[in-house]
Amino acid sequence: MPPRIEFDKKTRGIAFQRCAGNCENCGMRLKVGEAEYDHIIPYYFTQDSSLSNCQVLCVPCHRGEGAKTADDQHDISKSKRIWLKHNGAWPKSKAPIRGGGFRKTRDV
Template identity: 40%
Template sequence: MRREFTKQTMREAYERSEGLCEGILPSGLRCCAEVAHKKHFDHIIPDALGGDNSLTNCAVLCLPCHGSKTQKIDVPMIAKAKRVADKYRGIRKPSRFPGSRDSRLKKKIDGSVVLR
């Protein structure tokens, strides 16, 4: 279950940001867009990867920076963590091809398919 920031943490993060976006642009510079009305409070280290709800893990972002960070960084990183955990646990997706290890079928050299 996703944990949200407390109101106190959001207030302190907004004060720290001075009303400006804390997102990092691809050029490496800070975004600095004004976020007076449209602001998002984002976990720097995603909650799904063990990030906490402290002020040090809270960033005030504008809508474009939040969407970009979520799509380009957070979602792929969480998906990879799940794949690595599944591999460690021995969980793998069964192959759909006949003749693979997961199939009851066996493909012979002449191309015919028979039951194992």
């Protein structure tokens, strides 16, 4: 898995100015240094740490209970498995392949 790249200082500064010091999710007033910068589309999928993929959130919105849904976790886990299989790091199944065999006749 590629390493996660965080936003650089310039991108964080412009994003903080863009949000005018408010959380972009709930609108809570943020102090300098208390904001957290989040990838809108996870970095794992896009490898994009640009301003267009950055959102400024308060701590409860970023780390809170509703931060990641079950669907997000499912999609992230599935994409990791696909990536590992593609790169040969996922173990092959040890179970025998079961098949129904071929039909005896050509009649449908």
